[in-house]
Amino acid sequence: MTGASTRVFVSHLAGMAVFDPNGDQVGRIRDLVVSLRLGGKPPKVLGFAVEVVSKRRVFLPMNRVTSLESGQVITTGVINMRRFEQRPTETLVLAELLDRRVALRSGGPDGAEGEQVVVLDVAMVQTRSREWEIDKVFVEKGRSAGAAQNASAQGWWRATGGRLRRKGETLTVDWSAVTGFALREEDQGAANLLATFxxxxxxxxxxxxxxxxxxxxxxxxxxxxxxxxxxxxxxxxxxxxxxxxxxxxxxxxxxxxxxxxxxxxxxxxxxxxxxxxxxxxxxxxxxxxxxxxxxxxxxxxTAGGLMTTEPVVLEPDATVAEALARVRNADLKPAQAAQVYVCRPPTETPTGTYLGLVHFQRLLREPPYTLLGAIVDGDLDPLTPDTELPRITSYLATYNMVAAPIVDAHDHLLGAVTVDDVLDHILPEDWRESALHGGEVEAYAGDGADTASPRGVAADGR
The missing domain is CATH 1.25.60.10 (MgtE N-terminal domain-like)
Structure with missing residues (x-):
């Protein structure tokens, strides 16, 4: 474990990879779980909220962490894979402490008693008893409560391009030098949390x-x-x-x-x-x-309800070079960029007469000066907007397509149904909720020396 004199700022841990003793990645750190204590005593660090491959968040207790060095976290062989649920006595540092407005205590050289400051970061250190606690707070002075709130609401973070631009004096103080973390924050900013992620x-x-x-x-x-x-x-x-x-x-x-x-x-x-x-x-x-x-x-x-109205549309006298330039647009989703639809003008949906499509792979095989009208695939019949979901899925599967053109009764292109939208509707309605939460599974054993704790029984005693 990192030595007792080493101090770690929590924002630096966000997104850090977590590995088991064999070097296999378990997940990434998304937050730090602490327990606030009375009397100005530094909070005790309980562990990490770790996002595993399935997007589930699990709890990694600090006594399972063997190293916090070299931009990675090394853990012992067992992590309980039960979904992490925050308890009333627990606080998430990144989610709940950053951007808070707190007050300086009296008797210190850092500012007037009761002066409001904004929390930019906190640091944790390992004690002689090998436990971890939050001992330092990195704060910004000189910004009023109203200014701190407006900074977030008015896009202070995005105005700096994701880089934190300090408006006032910054300083690092002891945890005991500030007060107000236990109070409910009505209007908390989000600039520092967003910069972290x-x-x-x-x-x-x-x-x-x-x-x-x-x-x-x-x-x-x-x-x-x-x-x-x-x-x-x-x-x-x-x-x-x-x-x-x-x-x-x-x-x-x-x-x-x-x-x-x-x-x-x-x-x-x-x-x-x-x-x-x-x-x-x-x-x-x-x-x-x-x-x-x-x-x-x-x-x-139906196809009309599932389609996007913004496929890549070009006229038949456009060149392969023009088509490749269009699909190179980073804002396009991969399924949208997989093929170009060739239509008579106008090229905004609903377009002029639909002529066919050109697959991305075909564009790569042709000389840049080739006209799309010369290589257009017009053999595939497009779908109509009332085509139902089972027919759409079989169409995509039959022709190995990632998108299908949708036309009206007059052969005007209305849009395209992409495979991601089809999957979104054939998966269970709560699939996003399930993906974000994750299901309950047995504890993960990173090395064979440890045994998994029974389902529903937390290995960390939570």
């Missing part, structure tokens, strides 16, 4: 948000920019989506819906009361609302 993929950040309290989730959502929040919302269970959208100002909610893929926005609006959905649609830009309205007009489990 800024490199996460949308699905992983969605997992982080899912495990926050509703209050903290709303604060984090308020601090995300529209594009990032839209990406994360698309990966959340429907209940979380509805709750987050309901916590935003209506104008902001409409902006986020505009940033979402039209099919995802339509799915979310279909979960709202009709009057609320219509109110948000009216607040959206007409050009953004139109495809969403069109999608809402179709039955949910």
């Amino acid at each position: 800024e490199q996460l993929r949308p699905a992983d950040l969605a997992n982080v948000l899912h495990h926050l309290s509703p209050k903290r989730r709303s604060e984090v959502a308020a601090a995300l920019d529209d594009e990032r929040l839209a990406d994360v919302m698309e990966e959340l269970p429907e209940d979380d989506q509805v709750a987050i959208l309901g916590g935003l100002h209506q104008e902001r909610a409409a902006d986020v819906l505009e940033a979402m893929d039209p099919d995802d926005a339509a799915d979310l609006l279909s979960e709202l009361p009709p009057d609320d959905a219509e109110r948000l649609l009216q607040l959206m830009e007409p050009d953004e609302a139109a495809p969403v309205r069109r999608l809402l007009s179709y039955e949910e489990h």
Whole structure:
């Protein structure tokens, strides 16, 4: 274990890989679990909340950690894989302590008694008894409570490009030099928490948000920019989506819906009361609302209800080079970039006459100057918007496709159904919830020397 004199700042642990003694990765650290104590005594570190491969969060007690060095955590051979559930006496450091406003105590040289500071980070150290405790707090002075709240709500984090820009004096103080951690924070910022997780993929950040309290989730959502929040919302269970959208100002909610893929926005609006959905649609830009309205007009489990209205569409006299430039767009999902749809103008859905499609692999085999009209595959019959889900799945499987074109009665391309949207609707309705929570399984044995504890009995005694 790291020596007693070593101090570790908790934000540096976020996302750190956890390995068993054999060198196999078990998961990644998502938070630190501590127990606050009375009388200004430093909190005791209980362990880590670790995200394993299945996206489940499990508890790793500190007495199972053998090393915290070289950017990795080494654990003993047994981790209980029962889903972690926070207890009332426990506090999550990253989720609940960062961005808090606390007050300096009297008698110290660091500031006036009662001066408000914002928590940027905390540090833990191992004691002589080989236990870990939080002993230092890294804070920022000179920012009022209102400014701290507005910094998050107005996008202070995104304005700095994910880099924390210090507005006031920063200093590191003893845990005993501050007070207020045990009080309920009504309006807590989220800038430092977001900076800690800024490199996460949308699905992983969605997992982080899912495990926050509703209050903290709303604060984090308020601090995300529209594009990032839209990406994360698309990966959340429907209940979380509805709750987050309901916590935003209506104008902001409409902006986020505009940033979402039209099919995802339509799915979310279909979960709202009709009057609320219509109110948000009216607040959206007409050009953004139109495809969403069109999608809402179709039955949910049909091609029209599943399709995206933003496939890659080009005219027949466009070149292979132009097509490759379009599918190279990093904002496209892989399934959307897998093929280009060739249509007469206009090329915005609903398009002119649909001529066929060109697969990405075919684009790679042809000279850059080749016209798409010369290599278009027009043999595959497109689907109609009323095609039901079983027919869509068999179509994709039969022709080894990752997307299928959808046309109306006049052969105008309306959109495309991608395999990810099909999977989203053939999996159980709560599949996102299950993926984020994970099921109950036996304890994980990292080496054969240890035996797994019985199901439902925590190896750490929790």
